[in-house]
Amino acid sequence: MDAVKFGLVGYGFGGRYFHAPLLSAAPECELIGVVTRSQERRAQLADQLPGTRCFDTLGELAAAGAEAVGISTPAGTHTSLTEEAIGWGLSVVCDKPFALDADAARRTVDLAAAGGVVLSPYQNRRWDSDFLSVRAAVDAGTLGEVRRFESRFERFAPDDGPGASGGGTILDFGSHLVDQSLVLLGPVTSVYAELSLRGSGLDDDVFIALQHATGARSHLWGSWSQHAPGPRFRVTGTSGSMVVTTTDTQEDVLIAGGTPDGRGPWGSEAASDLDRIVTGSGTSTIRLERGAWDTFYPAFARAVRGLGPAPVPAPDAVATAVVLDAARRSADTGTVVAVAHPPDPRL
Template sequence: MSASALRFGLVGYGFGGRYFHAPLIASAPGVELVGVVTTSESRRDELAREWPGTATYDSLAALAAAGVDAVAISTPAATHADLAREAIRLGLAVVVDKPFTLDSATAREIVELAERSGVPLSVYQNRRWDSDLLTVRRLVEEGALGPVTRFESRFERFAPVPGPPAGGGGTLLDFGSHLVDQAMTLFGPVARVYAEMRVRDDLDGRDDDFLVALQHVGGVRSQLWGSWVQGAPGPRFRVTGTTGSYLVDGVDGQEDALIAGRTPAGEGERWGVEREERWGRVQRGATSTTVATERGRWDTFYPAFAAAVRGDGPVPVDPWDAVASLRVLDAARISATEGRVVTLE
């Protein structure tokens, strides 16, 4: 492939497509957002206002026929597998939003299909590049906390009326896809899984609150919480080592920036920079030291994917990592349903 702009299409212009994909694709150097698949008239109107001149299509096949090189799939979770298969068979490089699929067996089948077809495939685990997670990673690598023994991570919100979005497959898949991926990115594969979930009949059996406890092969224990009904959210991260702990409240600010209409193209070097009052701290008993937060870098995903499509480096998220995360989430669902610890091979 030449060094000309990678022609990118987007399937879906709901919340994820509108805020998490379109602005980052359009801001990525060497990438051109050329078309969006959506049949909703209201979403077509939003696209026309926000990205004038971007074509709309009724189907993935029509988008492919327009000559795109790659596609990002940001649709309800239950549609990801079929759309990914279709894109691969059309020869398009593919980014699939999280959760990649609804279970690990389907995820494995799609990764194997992409490998047989020679098609680049990645999963949009953008929160690997959250400012706070990058800070945790730096502190762990520097040994600033001593050997880590426990990792606590939360996505907690208070929205008791709407509950979790129907398209996400429930809170365990929606929030858990990020939380488990982050824990495994930091501390490696998982040996044992225990989980608790609250399932609601009025939400068609979807869960709105969970706890997942992981024992990593390397010995670290991760405790992960996700909730739409938590009136008093806990710290985003509390990471405990033998010589100290790191705590940070609140959530990485890149989501709010995108919703407010700010983009990496417009912000430049200010993109992903957290205000000092949002920084976390290292605590050792009564001694507390503020720690500068790393710059959040969601803006690096699509340039890295474009480079991989051109044959210059790996995809930003190995899709086999998503298969591994979904195995953990499968085990968590079994654990919560049967009330037992699940051991993974």
């Protein structure tokens, strides 16, 4: 297929490390330019991707021949920029949080459908090595019927987050935590959440409990102020439990300047005796699946060409936003919030 001409809006941390390297490494994609007015960002782009054009507006990018765009800007701009891109006839990948609330997410998804463009939330964490390993074990029935899913994005970096650009920890870490739980266990019927507020007014040290329609429960933690982070995953089923302490390193590799260009290993994690499955008959260690962030943009490009589905269906963004809205209401009121007619992200 002919490479899809991509643009990128924003060249901050996300644009530089989570989007530009993966777009540049995908033969199905051609990165034709970046929209940023910041002279600092333009200098970084010239240093990291020499010769890549800069644009002041989405309109200029569209006029230059772009067919699709990745949005990697502060959270509060995601809806307006995504809808503007749809108005220019561009297919869109929008970083998390896809929208600040479920109503905005629904409107954007409907606009894309009406405009006939491909729209996908950038839920790259579905292709983390640790989560792919959990999915493989669950799909294989190794744990039996899953009763509880525990998932954490915890770190001690009080000076780094939660940043205003991410919208706070519920929207930032929570977007991935909730999306993964919906992918693994399906829609939810109720949500309970707790959080702490920093002096900035942004939420942190978040706990979210989900009751799934299947009867399973998800317990999700997100924090920038945890001195002793817990295991990335603990999954308990009727036949066994799985503990994963090794966290995916694709982010670290990208920040260090690595790319999935085929010249070295990508997405492979070192073996650890702490990654294990425990059953009534004993304990066995596991080797994590290969992380695969590098598959997202090729799959999206094929969807733009009509050669396959979007890597993350647009309605999944609405399903996640519904749960996050309920989590904020629960934290505000101290009550369990029912989720009526929960959408199933797997349909």
